[in-house]
Amino acid sequence: MIPAAFEYARAASIDEAAKLLDKYGEDAKVLAGGHSLIPLMRLRLAQPSALVDINGIKGLDYIKVEGSKVHVGALTRHVEIQNSDAIKDKLPILAEVAGEVGDNQVRNMGTIGGVVAHADAAGDYPTIALILDADIVTNKRSIPAKDFFKDLFTTPLAANEIVTEVVFPVADGPHKYIKFRRRLFDWAIVGAAAQKMNGGWRIGLTNVGPTPVRAKAVEEALHKGAKPEEASQHASDGLNPSGDLRASPEYKKHLARVLTRRAIEQSA
Numbered sequence: 324m325i326p327a328a329f330e331y332a333r334a335a336s337i338d339e340a341a342k343l344l345d346k347y348g349e350d351a352k353v354l355a356g357g358h359s360l361i362p363l364m365r366l367r368l369a370q371p372s373a374l375v376d377i378n379g380i381k382g383l384d385y386i387k388v389e390g391s392k393v394h395v396g397a398l399t400r401h402v403e404i405q406n407s408d409a410i411k412d413k414l415p416i417l418a419e420v421a422g423e424v425g426d427n428q429v430r431n432m433g434t435i436g437g438v439v440a441h442a443d444a445a446g447d448y449p450t451i452a453l454i455l456d457a458d459i460v461t462n463k464r465s466i467p468a469k470d471f472f473k474d475l476f477t478t479p480l481a482a483n484e485i486v487t488e489v490v491f492p493v494a495d496g497p498h499k500y501i502k503f504r505r506r507l508f509d510w511a512i513v514g515a516a517a518q519k520m521n522g523g524w525r526i527g528l529t530n531v532g533p534t535p536v537r538a539k540a541v542e543e544a545l546h547k548g549a550k551p552e553e554a555s556q557h558a559s560d561g562l563n564p565s566g567d568l569r570a571s572p573e574y575k576k577h578l579a580r581v582l583t584r585r586a587i588e589q590s591a
């Protein structure tokens with residue numbers, strides 16, 4: 324299908340992008356990789372009055388390790404995260420996750436800023452951002468991940484607010500992200516992340532609710548010495564996933580438990 328008519332402007336700086344967003348008003352949207360926004364526009368599920376293209380902004384695609392933090396610029400493409408030696412060294416779970424996003428075409432175009440701003444329940448990075456207590460930095464402020472993913476496709480971003488980077492802590496311990504899907508390039512039916520850091524486990528789940536979930540009951544059970552098979556039984560505690568064409572709520576809860584156990588056991 325063909326999108327509804329819209330204005331288009333290409334910004335050369337964050338300031339210019341913010342001014343353009345102000346000029347076009349509430350219905351304007353930032354365009355990054357376009358791999359979520361354009362399909363929605365083609366289906367006319369999104370009909371922005373204007374697109375402010377940020378792809379021409381120099382210096383917004385970077386991966387920098389500074390002390391105990393890893394800074395990933397908003398325009399960094401999935402493929403750059405997947406192949407980055409710095410990420411593989413200091414935050415290997417993120418490289419693993421990036422390599423599991425969509426197919427080559429999606430990974431060549433999609434950006435980390437786009438995934439977090441879009442806040443799709445099946446997005447993979449939000450789960451990692453949540454369990455690692457990452458910060459989402461914008462042109463106005465820094466927002467902890469736990470306060471960022473408010474609801475399905477809902478974040479605290481204002482209409483003229485632009486994500487500029489995501490800041491993760493260095494996490495180079497045992498880790499695993501497992502996505503359950505029917506085809507290799509599909510979104511997760513359910514995903515589970517396990518990361519060991521500072522002597523404890525961080526466990527997260529993708530697509531078992533409107534936002535990513537941190538499985539604290541599993542973390543606590545592991546902390547008290549439970550084995551993975553026992554601790555992972557708590558992965559579905561408090562979950563109320565909605566069913567869809569691919570999985571019923573009960574099946575998603577089952578997957579949450581099974582994938583959590585596998586993620587912990589396969590952490591390397």
Ligand SMILES: Cc1cc2nc3c(=O)[nH]c(=O)nc-3n(C[C@H](O)[C@H](O)[C@H](O)COP(=O)(O)OP(=O)(O)OC[C@H]3O[C@@H](n4cnc5c(N)ncnc54)[C@H](O)[C@@H]3O)c2cc1C
Binds near residue numbers: 356362425
């Ligand atoms: C076939 C297919 C398979 C996919 N599979 C997966 C998958 O398995 N896992 C996964 O996580 N994702 C998947 N995706 C989504 C992909 O990762 C997208 O790239 C991502 O969701 C959006 O990033 P983008 O850069 O393309 O953003 P865009 O599509 O350009 O924008 C998405 C939304 O975010 C806003 N936005 C973008 N950047 C910013 C910014 N810097 N500041 C403020 N707002 C911003 C836009 O206004 C828009 O509302 C898939 C997409 C496709 C088409």
